[in-house]
Amino acid sequence: MHAQPADTVLAPRGLPDEGRFRAVIESVTPQVDGGRFAAKRVVGDEVVVEADCFADGHDAVVAVLCWRRDGDEGWHAAAMTPLGNDRWRGRFEVGELGRWWYTVTAWVDGFQSWRRDLARRVDAEDIRMAALVGADLIDDAATRADEADRDALRAWARRLRDEVEGSAAGDPQVLKALGLDVPLGEIAARRPDRRFAATHAALPLDVDRPLARFGAWYELFPRSTARLAGAHGTLRDLAERLPDIAAMGFDVLYLPPIHPVGRERRKGPNNTLVAAPDDVGSPWAIGAAEGGHLAVHPPLGSADDLRHLVAKAREHRLEIALDVALQCAPDHPWVAEHPEWFRRRPDGSVQYAENPPKKYQDIYPFDFESADWQAMWVALAGIFRHWADEGVRVFRVDNPHTKAFPFWEWAIGELRRDHPDLIFLSEAFTRPRVMHRLAKLGFTQSYTYFTWRNTRHELTEYFTELAHGPGADYFRPNVWPNTPDILPEYLQLGGRAAFIVRLVLAATLAASYGIYGPAFELMEHLPREPGSEEYLNSEKYQIRAWERDRTDSLAALIGRVNRIRRDNPALHSNASLRFLTIDNEQLIAYAKTTPNLDNVVVVVANLDPHNVHSGWLEFDPAAFGVEHDASFQMHDLLSGARYLWSSARNFIRLDPQRLPVHLFLLRRRVRNERDFDYFL
C-alpha cells in the first residue's frame, strides 16, 4: 500500500560511493589560493591552524589537526579546540627547514555525543538506557584498541551493563558517574570511530630560516671599496670593510652583480650612451669575453676571493647576498652560444630590451617563449646553483617580474629542495598582483612601495595591509629607504632628519629592511637632475670614493638602531604591528609586541623633517599588559631618555633638529626582594 509508485522512484544515478560523511571542514587558515601555494613560516614557529568544522544536527564533532614534513610517511596529529561558532584551532611547531604539509580531519563522534548527552540526562530510565547504549559504543571502541586498552574498555562496558542489571537496578547517579569516568573516557577517545571522517585537502607550508623574516641588509658596490680613491675596488678590499659593516649591526651584505661587465654599448657615467675607454660600465650589463653569470669580473677578483669573502663575512655574523639579473650584455658568451634563447629582429640582430619609445640597447632579455625554453631554464637555474655551491645562500633577484612566472615556481622549488636554507628577495617594483604572484611562487621576501610611502595615512594603510592583509601568510616585506635606483624626493629635500626618520621607520615597521650605503649613512642627496630619482654620479655607472669617516655619518646611529632591533624580539616580526592614535597628522605612532607582551616597543616619529611637532598620544596601557593604574616607564632606547607615564594620554614633542623619533621600550614597575621598585 505504501510502496512508491514506479514513477516516483529515483534512479540512484549519481549516488556517491559513501554518503555518510557528515562532517564538513571549511575555511582552513593559513591557506594561500586554496592550497595552490604554500604559506610561509620560519623554523621554530608555532603554526596556528584554524578551520570551520561542523556537521548536521546536534551530535558532537571532533576535529584533529594533522601535519608532517614533506617525505615523512605518517602524520602527526593533535586535537583541535573549539573556539565557538564552529571555528576550531590547533597548533604545531615547525622544527626543520623545508616543505611541510598540514590538514584537518573531522567526524561526528558517537562516543563523545553519548558522553555529552549523558551528563545532561535527568530521567532515571533514560540514564539506564543510555548506559546500555554507551556500553555498546565502548565495546565498539575496544575492537579498535590495542590489547591493554581493549581489556580496560571491555571491563568498563561490562560494569555499565552489570550496574543496570544489578541489585541497585541501575542507580542513575552511579551510572552517570561511571559513564563519565574521565580516565576511561580518554582511553575510548583514543580509538574513535573514524569510518566517516572527512579530511581536508593537505595544504603546503614552506619553512625558512629566521633570516627570511628578520634581517637588516646592507647594499654596497664592491668596486667602490678600494683604499686608494679612484682605484677599482676588489672583493679583497671589501673583506677589509666587513668589521665596519658588522659594527653597524647588519645581517646581510648584498652586492650588485659581480660578473664581467659587457663592453659592447657600455654606458658612461650618469647613464650616458657612450663610454670612455676606462669607464667601468654598469654591473647589470652582464657578460663579456671573460665570461657570463658564472664568472667573477676580473677587476673584482676571482672565485677564490668570493669564497674568502663569504667565509670572512660569516666570522662577522654577516651573510653575502648576490644580485642575480637574468639578462645579458651584447657580448655575453650565451648570446653567441645559445642564439635561440633570444628574440631576433627582422635584420637578424638580437632584440634588445625596450619599452617604446625607450630603448635599452645594452641589454638583451631572455626569450621565455623560446622553443629551447627547457635548456634555458636549466641554465638559468644553474646560475643560482653555481653560486649556492660557492657558499652563497641569499639571492636578490633583479626584475623577476620580467621573466615568466612558471620558471620561478620551478626554479625556486628545485633549488630549495636541495638547499632549503636559500633565501630569494624579489626586486619587483611593479603592480601589486604581480608582486604578490612572485611571492606565492616561492620568493622568500619582496621589495615594497615603502620607498614612496611618506605620509602618515600612506604608511598606516600600507603597513596595515602588509602586516594583516591577505598577503601576510606569503608576502614578506623587505623595505628600503633608498636603493641605487631610487633616491626618493623626501631624502633629497629633508636633510639629516629625513634620513633618520626613514631609517627608523624602515627598521621598526618591517622586520626586514635594508639600506644602500655608504650613500645612506653619508646622506647622499643630490639627484642627477631635478625631478629625477637617480643619484647624481650614480655608482651604477662609475666608481665612487666615499668619505666614510665624515663626522656627520649616520653609521653609529644605524648601529644603535640595529642593536635595538636585535635586542627586542617585538621587532622580529610584523604580525603584532598596531598603529596608535596621535592628534597631529605629522606624527606617526605604532607599537610592536611579542605575543605574550613581555617585550613592547613603541615608536613615535615626526614625519616633517623641517619643523617641531607635538601632540597627544593615546596609549592604553592595559592593551599592553600594564596593570590598571600602574605607572610605567617609556625608555627611549635611541636617546637614552626615560619618561614616567601613567595616563592613557601622553604628550609628545619631537624636534627634527635633535632627534625626530622616539624608539621607546616599555618598562614595567616591579618590586625587588628589598621592597625597592624598579623598571624592568
Place this chain on the structure above:
Amino acid sequence: MHAQPADTVLAPRGLPDEGRFRAVIESVTPQVDGGRFAAKRVVGDEVVVEADCFADGHDAVVAVLCWRRDGDEGWHAAAMTPLGNDRWRGRFEVGELGRWWYTVTAWVDGFQSWRRDLARRVDAEDIRMAALVGADLIDDAATRADEADRDALRAWARRLRDEVEGSAAGDPQVLKALGLDVPLGEIAARRPDRRFAATHAALPLDVDRPLARFGAWYELFPRSTARLAGAHGTLRDLAERLPDIAAMGFDVLYLPPIHPVGRERRKGPNNTLVAAPDDVGSPWAIGAAEGGHLAVHPPLGSADDLRHLVAKAREHRLEIALDVALQCAPDHPWVAEHPEWFRRRPDGSVQYAENPPKKYQDIYPFDFESADWQAMWVALAGIFRHWADEGVRVFRVDNPHTKAFPFWEWAIGELRRDHPDLIFLSEAFTRPRVMHRLAKLGFTQSYTYFTWRNTRHELTEYFTELAHGPGADYFRPNVWPNTPDILPEYLQLGGRAAFIVRLVLAATLAASYGIYGPAFELMEHLPREPGSEEYLNSEKYQIRAWERDRTDSLAALIGRVNRIRRDNPALHSNASLRFLTIDNEQLIAYAKTTPNLDNVVVVVANLDPHNVHSGWLEFDPAAFGVEHDASFQMHDLLSGARYLWSSARNFIRLDPQRLPVHLFLLRRRVRNERDFDYFL
C-alpha cells in the same frame, strides 16, 4: 670555456610539459569556495565576471570570458575589459534555467603588444623595423584565419613590407597609419595566437526562476480554512480563499505538511503530551495508517484536491509551496517497512528525537548513518519527486540542518536536473556556518535571523552582510516577521505599529519575505506563556477559526505593500541596498535602486512602536542620479503624501499611531513638451 661545469647543471627534474604559459588568472568572481559550489543567478540576469589577469613583463595581455550551459558542446566567448590594476571584467546573459559554467582564458598577445608599441614609437628606423615584425605577426595570424580573412591579412602584411622597401623607403607616418589600421587590426585580433593561453578551471552557476530571488510568501494552515468555525478545513476550502490571498499580492502560498497526522503519541493543544480523541495533532508528526509523505491527510482531501488547488492557485498568479519535513510519526508506514532507516535503542524500540534532557517521543528521525542509506536517500528524494510530479514547484524544507549534508547536495542536484524550476527554501534556524553550507549545497533560499533583529544596529549590520557579504552569491535570504514557531517579543508587545514596521522592513529589506497568516494580519500577539515565543493556542496543535473580516485587519495594507514591491524593480533584488545616515537611533533609513537608477526607493522607519521620533536624514541626491541642485519629489507610496526635497538634509517625523514608516519613491522633475514641469 663557458660551458657549465657538470656540477652546476640541474637535472631537468620536474620540468613542466609546457613552461611558456605566461599569463595568470586569479581571483575570479563570482566564485564560491574555489568553484566547489555554484554561484546563483536568475533567468535574464547579466552575469558580471571579474578576474585578475596579468603576465610577466610589459607585453599586452588579452582576457576572454567563456561560458556555456551544462551539456552544450562549445563555449561562447567575449572579450573582457581591463579595469586597471590587472582587474578585468566581462558579462554574459543567462537566458535559460539550469546549470551553467563560465571561465576566463588569458594570454600574452604578440600582435596586440606590437600594435600598442607601434603607436608609441617615434624613431623612423624603429618604425620601419617594427613594420617588418608586424608583417610577420600578421602572416602568422593569416595561417589561423579562414579564407577571406587570410587574403586580407596577407595583403596587409605585403603592403607593410612593400612600404618599407618601396620608393618612399618606409615613410614612418605612412607605416604607422598602415600598421594601426583599425578594421584590419580587428580581423587579426579574431585569430590570436592562443598556443600558450592559460585557462581557469570552469566555475559553476545555477540559474533559477526570478521567483527564486523575488517573491512574497504567505503561510497558512489549510485545516483552519473551513467556513464553519471549528470544522476541519480542506484543500477545497482553501481554494475558496485564493482570491483573498491573491488580493494581498502574494506570490507563494505555503502549506505546512499535508500528510496523514500520526496518532501514536499525538500532541494535544498547546503541545500537551496527551491528546483527546478529537484533537487534530501536529502536521509535522507525519505518517499514519493512511500513509506517509506521499499521501494527503484524508480530512484535508485527496491528491485530486491538491491538483485542483495548484491549478486554481496558478489562475491567481499564486504558487503552492509544500513543507517537507523528513521525519516520521511512530505510526508512519516506513517505520515498520524500513526498520533499518531508524536507530534502535537497546530495548529494540526506535530512537525518538531528543536533545537531552528534552525528548520528542512523537518524532522519529531518519538515521543518516544507516547501512541502507542509499535506498533511504532514494526514497527521501522521491518525496520531492512525487509532489513535483503533482505540479508542486516550491518546497519549504523543515530543519534541513538535521539531515546529512551530502544527501542535500545529491538530492537537490538530481531533482533540479529534471526540474530546474524547483525552488527549495531552507528552514534552518541554526548557526551561520551551517545555514551557509546548506545554501551552498543547493538550497535556493534560506530563512534568516531577521525575526530577532530589531534595533537599527542589528538590522544594518545583518542586512549589509546579507546584501554585500561573502554569501551574497549563494545565500538568498527569505525573511519572516513571524512563523508558526516564532511570535517574537517585539510583536507581542508593540501593537499595530510593530506589525506594520516589521512588515515593511521585511518587504523592502529583502527581495523575498513571508508572513504566517492570518495570525499576522490579525495581529495575533499572545504567547503561550510569558517569555515564550510560542503562540497561545497555536495552530500547530489545533484548528483556529480566524475572524478575517475584522476591521483592523492589516490585509489591505499588506496588499498595498506587495503591489508597491511588484511595481518597483528596485525592490526585486538586494544587491543595491545601502543604508542612509539619520541622527536618531530609533529611525532607520535605507535605499534600493535599479542599476541605472531609474527606480529609487527610500524607506524610513520608526523602530519604536510606542513613541513619535524625528530626525534629520542625510540624503545625497547626486548619489541617486539627481542633477546638482535639482529639486525632486519624495512620494510616500503608502500614505500617498508627497514631499519636495532639494537639500541633502531633510526632516523626518514618524508617529507610530499613524504610520510608523515612509516608503518613498523618488520622483525626478521633468519638463513636458508644453514646458510644464512634473515629477516622473
